[in-house]
Amino acid sequence: MALLQISEPGESPHPHQRRLAVGIDLGTTHSLAATVRSGSAEVIADEAGRPLLPSIVRYFPDGRVEVGYEARAAQADDPANTVVSVKRFMGRGVADVARYGALPYRFLDAPGMVAIETAAGVRSPVQVSAEILRVLRDRSERALGGELFGAVVTVPAYFDDSQRQATKDAARLAGINVLRLLNEPTAAAIAYGLDHGSEGTFAIFDLGGGTFDISILKLTRGVFEVLSTNGDSALGGDDFDQAIAMHWRVGHRLADAGGGDTRRLLAAAREVKERLSSQGEADVHVTLSYGQKLHLRLTRADFEQLTAALVQKTLGPTRKALRDAHLEARDLKGVVLVGGATRMPHLQRAVEDYFGQPPLRDLDPDQVVALGAAIQANVLAGNRAPGDDWLLLDVIPLSLGLETMGGLVERVIARNSTIPVARAQEFTTFKDGQTAMAIHVVQGERELVADNRSLARFELRGIPPMVAGAARIQVTFQVDADGLLSVAAREKTTGAESSIVVKPAYGLSDDEVARMLQESFAHAADDRDARSLAEQRVEAESLLAALRAALDRDGDLISAQERTALEAGMAALERAWSAGEARRIKAAVEELNRASDAFAERRMDRAVSGALSGRRVDEVARK
Amino acid sequence: MDFSRNHFELLGLPVRYALDPSRLERGYRDLQSQVHPDRFALSPESERRVAMQWAARANEAYRTLRDPVARARYLLQLRGYDTEEETNTSMPPDFLMQQMEWREEVAQARTERDATELKKLRSDLGGARSEMLLQVERALDADANFDAGCSLVRKLRFLDKLDREIDDALEPLEG
Numbered sequence: 001m002a003l004l005q006i007s008e009p010g011e012s013p014h015p016h017q018r019r020l021a022v023g024i025d026l027g028t029t030h031s032l033a034a035t036v037r038s039g040s041a042e043v044i045a046d047e048a049g050r051p052l053l054p055s056i057v058r059y060f061p062d063g064r065v066e067v068g069y070e071a072r073a074a075q076a077d078d079p080a081n082t083v084v085s086v087k088r089f090m091g092r093g094v095a096d097v098a099r100y101g102a103l104p105y106r107f108l109d110a111p112g113m114v115a116i117e118t119a120a121g122v123r124s125p126v127q128v129s130a131e132i133l134r135v136l137r138d139r140s141e142r143a144l145g146g147e148l149f150g151a152v153v154t155v156p157a158y159f160d161d162s163q164r165q166a167t168k169d170a171a172r173l174a175g176i177n178v179l180r181l182l183n184e185p186t187a188a189a190i191a192y193g194l195d196h197g198s199e200g201t202f203a204i205f206d207l208g209g210g211t212f213d214i215s216i217l218k219l220t221r222g223v224f225e226v227l228s229t230n231g232d233s234a235l236g237g238d239d240f241d242q243a244i245a246m247h248w249r250v251g252h253r254l255a256d257a258g259g260g261d262t263r264r265l266l267a268a269a270r271e272v273k274e275r276l277s278s279q280g281e282a283d284v285h286v287t288l289s290y291g292q293k294l295h296l297r298l299t300r301a302d303f304e305q306l307t308a309a310l311v312q313k314t315l316g317p318t319r320k321a322l323r324d325a326h327l328e329a330r331d332l333k334g335v336v337l338v339g340g341a342t343r344m345p346h347l348q349r350a351v352e353d354y355f356g357q358p359p360l361r362d363l364d365p366d367q368v369v370a371l372g373a374a375i376q377a378n379v380l381a382g383n384r385a386p387g388d389d390w391l392l393l394d395v396i397p398l399s400l401g402l403e404t405m406g407g408l409v410e411r412v413i414a415r416n417s418t419i420p421v422a423r424a425q426e427f428t429t430f431k432d433g434q435t436a437m438a439i440h441v442v443q444g445e446r447e448l449v450a451d452n453r454s455l456a457r458f459e460l461r462g463i464p465p466m467v468a469g470a471a472r473i474q475v476t477f478q479v480d481a482d483g484l485l486s487v488a489a490r491e492k493t494t495g496a497e498s499s500i501v502v503k504p505a506y507g508l509s510d511d512e513v514a515r516m517l518q519e520s521f522a523h524a525a526d527d528r529d530a531r532s533l534a535e536q537r538v539e540a541e542s543l544l545a546a547l548r549a550a551l552d553r554d555g556d557l558i559s560a561q562e563r564t565a566l567e568a569g570m571a572a573l574e575r576a577w578s579a580g581e582a583r584r585i586k587a588a589v590e591e592l593n594r595a596s597d598a599f600a601e602r603r604m605d606r607a608v609s610g611a612l613s614g615r616r617v618d619e620v621a622r623k
Numbered sequence: 624m625d626f627s628r629n630h631f632e633l634l635g636l637p638v639r640y641a642l643d644p645s646r647l648e649r650g651y652r653d654l655q656s657q658v659h660p661d662r663f664a665l666s667p668e669s670e671r672r673v674a675m676q677w678a679a680r681a682n683e684a685y686r687t688l689r690d691p692v693a694r695a696r697y698l699l700q701l702r703g704y705d706t707e708e709e710t711n712t713s714m715p716p717d718f719l720m721q722q723m724e725w726r727e728e729v730a731q732a733r734t735e736r737d738a739t740e741l742k743k744l745r746s747d748l749g750g751a752r753s754e755m756l757l758q759v760e761r762a763l764d765a766d767a768n769f770d771a772g773c774s775l776v777r778k779l780r781f782l783d784k785l786d787r788e789i790d791d792a793l794e795p796l797e798g
């Protein structure tokens with residue numbers, strides 16, 4: 001549409017008016033928010049001065065919810081209603097969750113994603129995550145003294161489409177405007193690269209509480225380019241705790257310890273693991289629910305032996321990432337460690353051995369992701385300072401494709417393609433007279449559909465009856481800058497069309513989010529309405545301002561008739577603004593956006609042409 | 624969207640096979656810095672959509688031109704030639720012989736789990752590939768012999784497939 005701010009893209013129309021933006025690292029073990037204040041990124045601590053928020057949510061029978069340290073303290077006493085490491089359940093089904101062994105929850109097999117039956121009712125991982133995000137939003141708004149404009153929320157680079165969609169839904173549910181989903185290693189690279197003024201090719205090795213990512217990035221002046229990424233979205237510090245707890249269970253014959261005692265053992269394991277990063281031996285006293293007292297001990301040597309296989313598991317994805325980037329370990333300028341689990345000395349040694357150089361770990365591995373996200377959020381919110389004009393080029397971690405005959409996958413977009421990306425592929429009918437085609441979208445690297453993750457199914461109807469193989473069905477995959485997929489199918493001879501934004505079966509529609517938000521704000525319905533009206537008015541004002549500026553600058557690109565239509569739309573929006581009804585403003589904004597589509601395209605064409613001709617003149621001049 | 628420009632023009636490059644990688648990269652970055660969705664995070668929705676389409680197009684152009692085989696295929700397509708990689712399987716006998724030999728050597732090294740031999744094969748293959756890419760440049764830029772270009776692209780496709788097989792064979796040995 002028409003509203004391109006071509007001279008200084010991304011700059012705030014009112015430079016004096018700062019928009020409050022934060023970066024949020026929604027982690028398996030803990031979460032945190034950061035923001036840019038007076039030019040540098042800093043973590044937003046809670047009122048007690050603690051930067052981290054344990055990602056633990058406890059539900060009470062009266063509907064009350066506790067998040068963070070309090071919930072953590074209660075996890076062993078009320079394990080079934082205290083959800084820990086919920087990130088591992090995001091976008092996952094019952095079969096996925098089964099691999100984590102016995103968990104103390106009452107799981108329900110909801111479509112597409114598990115749900116947990118708590119004292120407060122059934123909660124999906126999206127809702128649990130939204131509780132964590134809501135605490136961080138409130139904390140940020142209190143600290144910054146105003147309403148948040150938006151947030152960049154980080155996700156593991158190796159998260160698939162379902163996990164990304166679930167994360168975005170959780171943020172929307174927490175009332176957060178998601179400026180971008182950003183891959184965690186990429187966020188870390190921003191914080192690290194800008195802090196050190198680094199150039200060259202780096203690996204970001206990110207082992208968090210529940211996920212492992214490895215990204216290979218090329219940093220050059222003003223550009224962060226991800227060359228490849230790989231990982232394991234079910235490998236993290238949690239698994240090291242499990243290995244220790246299992247060792248004690250066997251050693252102390254605790255095979256039948258229940259949910260609460262399992263939590264006690266895991267918490268003890270975690271504590272011992274952390275202490276073993278700086279000492280050769282650690283011990284801890286635990287009292288189990290039936291009164292048995294245990295004195296649990298572990299030496300560093302035993303710990304390293306117990307978890308050697310887990311450390312090794314990080315090297316496979318590392319090798320694959322390097323191969324996809326067409327690089328050898330020795331080609332890298334540095335390896336940056338991210339994530340609390342990279343504090344373990346034997347992991348650091350393994351990384352050093354593999355890359356042949358000591359890893360870089362001068363930034364706090366717990367905070368660097370949130371700091372990088374805050375820097376990007378600040379720029380996306382338009383608080384761009386001179387010089388903040390870097391370009392971020394990220395990739396999708398896993399290939400996207402369609403099911404074809406015989407349960408095989410036809411790949412449409414290859415893993416490590418730079419996003420945004422759009423690819424079209426043609427398919428045809430299998431039977432004579434076939435009038436509908438089932439489209440099954442999958443993600444993964446395996447050849448058989450059954451071995452990949454199923455993302456969505458939909459149908460293209462209205463194909464004219466033809467002999468087998470005569471219809472030409474074009475399926476277009478589009479992945480946006482958040483890494484989220486949408487798919488459209490079209491029969492080319494008739495134009496029959498069908499499209500969906502790919503959402504896993506649980507995916508929330510806008511209406512559902514609105515309803516859930518309404519429920520959570522039930523006590524403050526007036527506040528919510530007021531907030532919604534304010535948001536719509538801001539949206540309307542910025543659209544009108546952008547459109548006026550565009551007409552001034554590029555008014556020659558449209559006919560008198562088009563201009564009249566556009567001005568009528570603007571007038572309608574102004575009237576809706578005055579009427580003060582959120583719904584009506586929203587409709588008018590949408591209408592005006594549609595009406596200005598063609599203008600937007602022409603303006604972008606002009607901007608690109610300008611850039612191209614500018615460059616040619618420049619190059620001719622240099623010869 | 625304005626589709627009148629081809630990938631080369633979009634990235635500010637002359638329409639020919641030989642290219643200067645640093646110029647390609649610069650052209651790509653210049654274009655992305657104009658159109659990338661991050662530059663339009665505050666813009667109305669329709670504008671963000673246009674930006675996304677343009678950025679996807681820039682990525683497609685860069686991806687195609689950066690890869691020598693994809694670039695050859697694309698250039699031939701611009702000249703009106705179809706490389707017929709799916710349908711035309713006729714190959715000169717000497718190339719087929721060479722292929723069969725390589726394939727046997729890969730299969731044998733795989734059975735013997737001989738990583739050194741596999742790496743040597745990969746490097747031999749790389750040499751043959753570089754040689755073939757020089758022929759592509761000659762065929763497309765100097766001789767304007769597009770039929771020869773198509774045949775070379777078909778051969779290169781064979782080599783790339785073999786290269787992937789070597790990679791697959793190496794993976795379990797390195798892990």
